Amino acid sequence: MKSVAVIGASLAGLYAARALRAEGFDGRLVIVGDEHHGPYDRPPLSKGLLTGATGPDQLALADAEEIAELDAEWLLGTEATGLDTGGRAVLLDGGRRLTTDGVVLATGAAPLRLPGPAPAGAHTLRTLDDAQALRADLTRGPVRVVVIGGGFIGAEVASSCAALGHHVTVVEAAPLPLVPQLGDAMAGVCAALHADHGVTLRTGTGVARLHGEGSGGRVSGVELADGRLLPAEVVVTGIGVRPRTAWLAGSGLPLDDGVRCDAGCATPLPQVVAVGDVARVDGTRAEHWTSATEQAATAAHNLLAGRTARTHRGVPYFWSDQYGVRIQFAGRRLPGDTPRVLEGSPDDRSFLACYERDGHPTAVLALNRPRPFMRLRRTLARAAQPATT
Structure with missing residues (x-):
């Protein structure tokens, strides 16, 4: 594989590019993004940026030194309009074609x-x-x-x-x-x-x-x-998002609330993987920061291997900052799982709770209890099925 195109220049795309280089890929790397901005952190947009506590210049996910070390071609302000799998090319706005051996789909989602x-x-x-x-x-x-x-x-x-x-x-x-x-x-x-x-x-x-x-x-x-x-x-209006897959219509990729992938982020089409909000990995589409970063390493490995040589079985994790309260959640809660408060009190808006099913922990929730939360999160991760290689 001499060239890889990463379509999407946000968190998942940047982490995929990092992972490709970390895996030893030294060929041509092209990163396409429809925004004119380089990769930036989205969680502060609804918090610090709105209140003024965080400036736009503080959101960059990579500094100039790292950008240079990636040795990538950046096509920002450029929209992907189609995927020609037979011709091994990504179609870009203005009628341009980007010929490439491998593709990482990281186009994210758009708000409803x-x-x-x-x-x-x-x-x-x-x-x-x-x-x-x-x-x-x-x-x-x-x-x-x-x-x-x-x-x-x-x-x-x-x-x-x-x-x-x-x-x-x-x-x-x-x-x-x-x-x-x-x-x-x-x-x-x-x-x-x-x-x-x-x-x-x-x-x-x-x-x-x-x-x-x-x-x-x-x-x-x-x-x-x-x-x-x-x-x-x-x-x-914050009523959810839809994965950005319209440009992939007719590509032959299976599209079902995202790009359908196996547990290794690989699609049925050779040399195409998907990560982040646009990827429906093993039947689940996760719209969280941690999922995007963890999927990128698995996808990059499998893209370069040419097959699903590694799968990702991480424990879902997300957090939210509201009214000075840090809400953290990890695990896979199902209807009927029973939450049990382990410490603190919901009345004080500071507590740690564990969800259980048949006496076994399935998920953990914390409000303003970061350290004990992380301990339980690690326990859940150890109990999860480990990645295979």
């Missing part, structure tokens, strides 16, 4: 949007440009903010807006946010963080439409499915 046109003041949050546009609206003075979606991104945005002194309402269609991830009891504890900090949480109703001031004017309110109208000068 409400139907209809978005008036000024209505935002989604996925990219650095998104975050800077939202911050510009939030620094105009105290405003009424409605966050649509009570998941981790929505909760983090609500927390940041409340810290800036805005009046914040979170709208969640489900009876309670985060139930699929945490279960009813623990989701209720995390939902209570909103009320603790003066944020209104409205659950059990969706959004009918956004109201704007005249044709093309700024957003003025959010009409709920039950008919209520919430006044708003700023609206942030």
Whole structure:
């Protein structure tokens, strides 16, 4: 293999490029990214960047020295439009073709949007440009903010807006946010963080439409499915994402809520692997920082080996910072798993809980208990099926 193209210049793409070089690949390495920015860290976008505690220049995932050591060609501000597997080429905007022996798909995901046109003041949050546009609206003075979606991104945005002194309402269609991830009891504890900090949480109703001031004017309110109208000068929609696979239509790759891969991140097509938010690995698509970084090493190894020589069986892990509380979760919780508080108290918003099934631990959740959490996380990792080579 003399050349590899990494399609996606964010976290997963950067880690894949690092892993390729670490595996000894010394051929041509091309990294294609549709944003004009180099690789940057996305978690601060909904937190420190919005509040002003973190500047855009602090988000870079690699410094100039490492970029030089990667010895890669960077095609930033360039969109991949197709994959010609027979011709071993990636099609780029402007009719260009990038011929390559191997491909790493790392195009990530795009935020879901409400139907209809978005008036000024209505935002989604996925990219650095998104975050800077939202911050510009939030620094105009105290405003009424409605966050649509009570998941981790929505909760983090609500927390940041409340810290800036805005009046914040979170709208969640489900009876309670985060139930699929945490279960009813623990989701209720995390939902209570909103009320603790003066944020209104409205659950059990969706959004009918956004109201704007005249044709093309700024957003003025959010009409709920039950008919209520919430006044708003700023609206942030965080209702999930979809993997960016439309450009792969007709490529022969199996597309099913992402690019379907085996446990080694390898697709059925020779010399094509996928990592990060776009990859559906062994039936599961994980949208978390840790999954993207860990998958990259496995994918790079298998791409260079030309077969699935290694699989990844890591324990899923994610974290979220809300209202000064660090929420950490690791494991594979299933409905019916019972959470047991091991230390601390949910009432104090500081505790460690272990989910159990038939007396065996399946997952661990912590609020502001990082050290004991990490100990239990390591225990879960040791119990997980080890990687094979």
